[in-house]
Amino acid sequence: MERARTAPLMLPTQEEAALWAAARAGDVAARGRLIDAYLPFARIMAARQYAARVDYDIEFDDYLQYATVGLIESVDRFDPAYGNLFKTFAAHRIQGAVANGLEQLSEKRVQIATRRRLLAERRDCAATALGAGADLFQQLAEVALSLALGFTLEDAAGSAQAGAEAPPHPYGALEMVQLRARLQALVAGLPPRERLVIKSHYLNHLPFNQIADSMGISKGRVSQLHRSALEQLRKSMHAMRACDLAW
Structure with a gap:
């Protein structure tokens, strides 16, 4: 069941080529079809980075969210006219989107934790004085x-x-x-x-x-x-x- 859910959706070569041509022409439905087809690939990329993580405080859903963002950006920027495989083109961008997203998330969490610690120190200091x-x-x-x-x-x-x-x-x-x-x-x-x-x-x-x-x-x-x-x-x-x- 899990394999069926995460296995990449295989598009026939001719159908995928037609979808890319339509998406480049502004067809929203074709763009959505391509994103849906490669979402399992983004999930696999997110799972690889999640397995190699060093920060165990961040959930897999965060990895998947940023990988999905990277996939969407890749679909919007990919041009099949150059002859490259989409997975090769998208892999680097998905990895970069996950890394950048986690860095910003970690910085925000550090800022929130620091803020809470400073407020706790001020509160305890005021209470102790009495x-x-x-x-x-x-x-x-x-x-x-x-x-x-x-x-x-x-x-x-x-x-x-x-x-x-x-x-x-x-x-x-x-x-x-x-x-x-x-x-x-x-x-x-x-x-x-x-x-x-x-x-x-x-x-x-x-x-x-x-x-x-x-x-x-x-x-x-x-x-x-x-x-x-x-x-x-x-x-x-x-x-x-x-x-x-x-x-």
Whole structure:
């Protein structure tokens, strides 16, 4: 049953030649017929790359999806007038489509995992600062405020590297520009070690353990410097009384 499902669909030579000619002339039905005929070939190519995988976190369906994309691109670009076999032409493109797709997928997964780890560190840092005596509402409020300030710091750091997209409302755009400028100035005014922790964490997206290694201190000390920096920034912004966030 599996063999029947994955075996390539054999087209008579004359029929396939007619389909290629029709597809090159813009016949959508002929194009679809060719794609259907070679889908089992794309599946075989995906299975080969899946069998040779080193990253076991990615499912076969992802391999098959990218192989199918490569097959469709091959059908659209193949010209039988050059005398090449379609499978030879398509094999390299299918392999490349799978490799490129998996690379982008892996980068996205790494970014998501890094983002989650950074957020978890900030949340734990805020909760730890309160100690066991704090009530639940105070803990939730502290964590929320710390995360809000963290998001604003990331936005300010990103806007310093590249022009950020302005909000649709002109007053909102001006407000955000002012907020980013104030935060950047306040960060620049932090003590050197606190400033280094904030820039490393929010601008370079480094977790606390990597910051600790680079500074030659413990991860716990980095967490303390992070809490101290956020507290100083919150007090400074509260004193300025010109911020949208509720401190």
